[in-house]
Amino acid sequence: MRFKGNDELSEQAYIYTLRFYYGSKVLWLMEVENLETCYFCQSKNIALTPYQRTIQYDGKKYQFARCQNCTGYSLLPRLTEKQVSRLYSSDYVGANENQHSTSDKEYEAKFTDLANYLASHRGTLGKTFLDYGCGANPASFKIARKNELMPHGMELTPDVRTIAQQNTGIKLLSREEIIHGDELFDVIFLGDVLEHLVDPISELKYLTNNLTVEGVLIAQGPLQGANTLTHGIVGLYSWLTHNRSTTYPPYHVSLATLRSMEELLTECNLKISFKIIYEVDWPVPSFAELLFDLTPRNMILFIAKQVDKIFAQLFRDYGTRYFVVCKKLNMIEAKS
Numbered sequence: 001m002r003f004k005g006n007d008e009l010s011e012q013a014y015i016y017t018l019r020f021y022y023g024s025k026v027l028w029l030m031e032v033e034n035l036e037t038c039y040f041c042q043s044k045n046i047a048l049t050p051y052q053r054t055i056q057y058d059g060k061k062y063q064f065a066r067c068q069n070c071t072g073y074s075l076l077p078r079l080t081e082k083q084v085s086r087l088y089s090s091d092y093v094g095a096n097e098n099q100h101s102t103s104d105k106e107y108e109a110k111f112t113d114l115a116n117y118l119a120s121h122r123g124t125l126g127k128t129f130l131d132y133g134c135g136a137n138p139a140s141f142k143i144a145r146k147n148e149l150m151p152h153g154m155e156l157t158p159d160v161r162t163i164a165q166q167n168t169g170i171k172l173l174s175r176e177e178i179i180h181g182d183e184l185f186d187v188i189f190l191g192d193v194l195e196h197l198v199d200p201i202s203e204l205k206y207l208t209n210n211l212t213v214e215g216v217l218i219a220q221g222p223l224q225g226a227n228t229l230t231h232g233i234v235g236l237y238s239w240l241t242h243n244r245s246t247t248y249p250p251y252h253v254s255l256a257t258l259r260s261m262e263e264l265l266t267e268c269n270l271k272i273s274f275k276i277i278y279e280v281d282w283p284v285p286s287f288a289e290l291l292f293d294l295t296p297r298n299m300i301l302f303i304a305k306q307v308d309k310i311f312a313q314l315f316r317d318y319g320t321r322y323f324v325v326c327k328k329l330n331m332i333e334a335k336s
C-alpha cells in the first residue's frame, strides 16, 4: 500500500488531495481544503478568483486566490525553492538588462521616489544602505552614495552576484549572509521585490532583524490587485475567457492592494511612516506604443488608464504603484 499527495485547484478552493493506493487502485481519497493561507496576512479565508488569468507553468496549473480579509491575491500552489531559483537565474536578469538598454529612462524613473526621499533626509538616516534584490546593475548604489550612505546589495543566485560585481565593483551578499549574519543596516530597500516572494512575511521578519533600531525599510512595487478601472476591464476579460491560460512564467506570485500591504507590514512589526500611491502606464501601452499598434484592445486599455490617472490625481490612495517608508512598530510606540 502506498499513498501520494498532490496539490489541485478546483473551481472554488485550493485543495490538497491525499490518495491511498493498493496497487494501482485508489482505496481512499481525502481532500483537505484551504491548507494554504494568504501571503500577506496568513488568513485562511481565501478563494480562487476567475478574474485573474490561470497560469500554466512547469507542467502544472497555478491560480490566484483572493483574500477576503486583506483583499490581496496569492498564487497557489506556492512555487518551490527550486522553481524560484530557476526563475531568477542570470537568464531572467539578462532579459531585464536588455529591457534596460531600450528604456533606460523608465528604469531610472523607478528610483525617483527613493532619490527624493534619501535627498530630503540626507544626514539623518545613518550610514549603511542595503538594496535587497538589487539586480545586476543597480541604480540605487549611485543614489545611496550621493546621499552619504554606503551601498550594499543582495542577490539570490551566485551568477547574478558575479555579474553585479563586474558592473559595480561591489561584492554582493547572498541571502544567507544577510539573514544569518549579524550586520545591521540603517536603510533597507526592497525595489519591486515583495511581489516575487512566496513567503513575504517570513522574509520581512528576517530582514527586520537586520534593520537598526531607528532604521527605515523602504519598499516599492506594483499594486496589481488595486481596484482601478483598467484592472476591472482586464479582470472582466479574464472572467469572460476563463478557460484560457497564460504560459508566461509566474514572476509575480502575489498581487497587492494597499490594504494587503498594510496588513503584511503590520504582521512584520512595521508601520508606514511615509507613502506615495500613484499611476503608471505599465502594463498598458503608452501613447507612442498605441499609435504603433492601434488595436481596439489597446485603445480601450489606453483610455481606461487615462481615466485611472485622473482618479489618481484626485484621490490620494488611488493607483497601481506604491512607495512606502516603514519604521519598526516598537520604535514608534516607544516614542509616542
Ligand SMILES: [Zn+2]
Binding pocket: 038, 039, 040, 041, 042, 043, 067, 068, 069, 070, 071, 072, 260, 263
Ligand atoms: Zn490576506
